Amino acid sequence: GQNIDQPTEMTATEGAIVQINCTYQTSGFNGLFWYQQHAGEAPTFLSYNVLDGLEEKGRFSSFLSRSKGYSYLLLKELQMKDSASYLCAVYNTDKLIFGTGTRLQVFP
Amino acid sequence: DTGVSQNPRHKITKRGQNVTFRCDPISEHNRLYWYRQTLGQGPEFLTYFQNEAQLEKSRLLSDRFSAERPKGSFSTLEIQRTEQGDSAMYLCASSSDQYFGPGTRLTVL
Numbered sequence: 001g002q003n004i005d006q007p008t009e010m011t012a013t014e015g016a017i018v019q020i021n022c023t024y025q026t027s028g029f030n031g032l033f034w035y036q037q038h039a040g041e042a043p044t045f046l047s048y049n050v051l052d053g054l055e056e057k058g059r060f061s062s063f064l065s066r067s068k069g070y071s072y073l074l075l076k077e078l079q080m081k082d083s084a085s086y087l088c089a090v091y092n093t094d095k096l097i098f099g100t101g102t103r104l105q106v107f108p
Numbered sequence: 109d110t111g112v113s114q115n116p117r118h119k120i121t122k123r124g125q126n127v128t129f130r131c132d133p134i135s136e137h138n139r140l141y142w143y144r145q146t147l148g149q150g151p152e153f154l155t156y157f158q159n160e161a162q163l164e165k166s167r168l169l170s171d172r173f174s175a176e177r178p179k180g181s182f183s184t185l186e187i188q189r190t191e192q193g194d195s196a197m198y199l200c201a202s203s204s205d206q207y208f209g210p211g212t213r214l215t216v217l
Contacts, residue, residue: 003152008171033206035208040213041210041211042197042199042208042209042210042211043151043199043208044208045208070214087150087151088148089151089206094139094156094163094164095141095153095156095164095188096141096143096151096153096201096206097153098150098151098152099150100148100149100150101148101149101150
């Protein structure tokens with residue numbers, strides 16, 4: 001079966017750091033995507049990991065461990081506009097399999 | 109704008125009616141994907157095309173759903189005899205890197 005787990009909700013304070021975890025068990029693996037999605041809008045691409053390790057892109061970083069079936073998205077210097085859902089998705093045999101998303105609320 | 113575009117952005121219809129959505133991918137991208145997203149859930153794969161060939165269809169895609177991509181350019185997704193359970197955001201994505209369009213929000217009354 002295909003299973004992707006991430007926390008349903010998280011809260012954090014403006015200026016802080018937050019880590020959103022994602023664990024997966026899928027029949028195949030060709031990479032892992034993270035997307036940001038604001039309410040009522042389409043997902044926007046944040047990062048793609050295919051090899052183990054950390055990928056850094058500005059305030060956002062993403063980590064992958066294929067042996068552990070684990071990834072995280074790290075958001076630094078949180079801003080109010082970072083309040084959104086964050087979707088973890090495994091690229092498996094030519095399509096994405098998504099988790100249910102983590103709704104992040106940033107408070108002043 | 110060279111991104112993925114979808115039309116219409118919103119569609120309200122009555123149960124039993126047919127609806128058709130259109131997706132225009134990024135021009136040089138050969139792959140085009142359709143996903144469906146309901147409230148509080150992540151997107152679910154429906155189908156995808158490599159040029160004009162439809163290579164995979166999810167079991168979610170009942171016989172009321174049909175997708176086409178004539179000439180390997182834009183794609184259409186048709187839902188016949190809509191049901192209230194079809195209410196969702198229908199997302200189109202382009203290429204293996206999965207750039208999403210803005211989506212079509214369908215509401216079936």
